[in-house]
Amino acid sequence: MAWKWYDSTVVRMEDAAPGVRRFWLQVPEQEPIEFKAGQFVTMDLPIHEKRLKRWRSYSIANSPTEKNLLEFCIVRLEGGAASDYFFDQLKVGDAVRFKGPDGNFVLPDDLSDRELVLVCTGTGVAPFRSMLLDIEQRNIPYKSIHLIFGTRYAAGILYREDFERMTRNMPHFRYSVALSREAGIRPEDFAFPVFQGYVHQIYMDAYPTPRPELDFYLCGWSNMIDDAVANLLVKRGCEKSRIHYELYG
Numbered sequence: 001m002a003w004k005w006y007d008s009t010v011v012r013m014e015d016a017a018p019g020v021r022r023f024w025l026q027v028p029e030q031e032p033i034e035f036k037a038g039q040f041v042t043m044d045l046p047i048h049e050k051r052l053k054r055w056r057s058y059s060i061a062n063s064p065t066e067k068n069l070l071e072f073c074i075v076r077l078e079g080g081a082a083s084d085y086f087f088d089q090l091k092v093g094d095a096v097r098f099k100g101p102d103g104n105f106v107l108p109d110d111l112s113d114r115e116l117v118l119v120c121t122g123t124g125v126a127p128f129r130s131m132l133l134d135i136e137q138r139n140i141p142y143k144s145i146h147l148i149f150g151t152r153y154a155a156g157i158l159y160r161e162d163f164e165r166m167t168r169n170m171p172h173f174r175y176s177v178a179l180s181r182e183a184g185i186r187p188e189d190f191a192f193p194v195f196q197g198y199v200h201q202i203y204m205d206a207y208p209t210p211r212p213e214l215d216f217y218l219c220g221w222s223n224m225i226d227d228a229v230a231n232l233l234v235k236r237g238c239e240k241s242r243i244h245y246e247l248y249g
């Protein structure tokens with residue numbers, strides 16, 4: 001799939017959690033975007049005079065069946081130029097130019113013998129939501145999927161309703177959440193297992209030995225990815241080819 005430039009319009013914005021917002025960009029009916037779940041686009045934002053300093057990439061968070069309305073889930077980073085633009089300036093009706101789709105962070109076509117472990121923190125969940133919605137909507141066969149999501153507080157759990165629904169409806173789908181700063185977690189408040197701490201303890205405990213059918217997909221910021229890659233390669237002895245990641249920055 002070749003990328004090209006698109007002119008889109010912001011049609012909806014919604015707060016998803018403190019400091020995280022969902023944005024919906026619409027492209028004209030005659031210009032559907034053929035993308036694979038897990039891919040991203042690169043937006044040209046009016047945040048700098050130099051073209052290359054205006055570009056920021058964002059993972060598509062909706063499923064590929066929706067080709068004219070793309071959803072993005074974006075965190076506000078303190079002092080970030082794009083962050084300030086998204087949270088303080090962008091309005092419904094504004095135009096956003098982007099190129100895409102791009103990226104190789106996609107699942108194989110045949111998942112029937114794959115055990116997928118998807119590990120993310122914060123808005124790193126975006127490509128996994130796209131992949132999981134795709135699997136759910138197209139009934140793609142898979143062996144097992146374990147989504148491990150990490151954030152600081154319970155209020156920061158993104159797309160909670162989607163993943164609760166998948167826990168109920170998709171066989172062999174597991175959803176675990178790690179909250180690093182939430183004190184006094186009450187398990188009865190959640191329909192899925194919640195741990196105090198970081199994502200790392202969850203996959204390290206759940207997958208003590210590497211197996212050829214186990215694939216780890218990691219998405220988020222470098223602090224999480226660096227630790228996870230080191231854990232899986234060095235402490236668990238996983239094959240490099242079984243570890244796939246998308247680094248946000």
Ligand SMILES: Cc1cc2nc3c(=O)[nH]c(=O)nc-3n(C[C@H](O)[C@H](O)[C@H](O)COP(=O)(O)OP(=O)(O)OC[C@H]3O[C@@H](n4cnc5c(N)ncnc54)[C@H](O)[C@@H]3O)c2cc1C
Pocket residue numbers: 040056057058059060072073074075076077078079080081082083084103123124126221222246247248249
């Ligand atoms: C393929 C790809 C997909 C991406 N998808 C998404 C997505 O779906 N959602 C999303 O929210 N972001 C995503 N990103 C990150 C995004 O492209 C921007 O880097 C991010 O929005 C920050 O841009 P900015 O202009 O606000 O910050 P910049 O001005 O570029 O960044 C500088 C500021 O951010 C701070 N900063 C940098 N890294 C961190 C960090 N890890 N934690 C805290 N502060 C930090 C710096 O201290 C500095 O103040 C993706 C990145 C890539 C490469």
